[in-house]
Amino acid sequence: MLSLKARRTLLAVLLPIGIAIIALFIFRSYFYFPSTVYGESMAPTLEDQNKILISRVGNIDRFDEVVFHAPDQDASYVKRVIGVPGDKIEYKNDVLYVNGKKHAEPYLKEMKNAMQEDALFTNNFKLRDVIGEDTIPDGYLFVMGDNRRNSKDSRMFGLIPQSTVIGEVKFRYYPFPQMGLTN
Known part of the structure; x- marks a missing residue:
């Protein structure tokens, strides 16, 4: 005793x-939980085996990096939100147009610079070609990996329901030399 x-x-x-x-x-x-990136679809922004923190709070906006339940397998994917409800999306000559307005994608610069001058990094498409509609309906998102030539994303599996989003990638904590906020 x-x-x-x-x-x-x-x-x-x-x-x-x-x-x-x-x-x-x-x-x-x-609030927040750790996860690991698997694959190269978000390279060079996020690399295979990077350790990240995901936020479960806050709103998801265009160009946020999100983790969601994969629509085609029992896994989670990390991709960048390109389109939100009401958006019209088009890629023409490696330029993103959202609702007819040109949008810069600085996170693609490194990969684009590594390509041949006359090659497209992101193939031309209109949202209608991918989902059969001109605009993204309420409750859905259009997502793409930053490594456009090696990414299974909304161009293949269509829109993702917002309800499948687990959270937004906020911070990379491994590898240590790349530690910091994402986006």
Whole structure:
């Protein structure tokens, strides 16, 4: 049997540890959680085996990097949101047009520069060619990987329901030289 003093000491040590474990569980369950990137579809923004933190809170906007339940297998994908509800999407001569307005994609610069001058990094398409509609309906997103030539994304499997989004990629914590905020 432990003495009263020993029990108090044990309680003083175990109580903060227990509170920390509960706080970590709540934080991970409702706010942020770690994940690992598998594959090269988001290269060079996110590379295979990068360790990332995903936020479960906040709104998803165009150009955010999101993790979602894959529509074609029992896995999760990480891709960039290109179109949100109401958007009309078109790619022409390696330029993204959203609702008729040209949008720069600086995150593609490194990969585009590595290509032959006359080659397209992103093949031409209109949203209608991919999903059979001109605009993205409510409740859906159009996503693409940054490594456009090696990405299974909305061009192949169509729109993703917003309800399948697990969260937004906020931070890369491994490898250490690349540690920092994403986007």
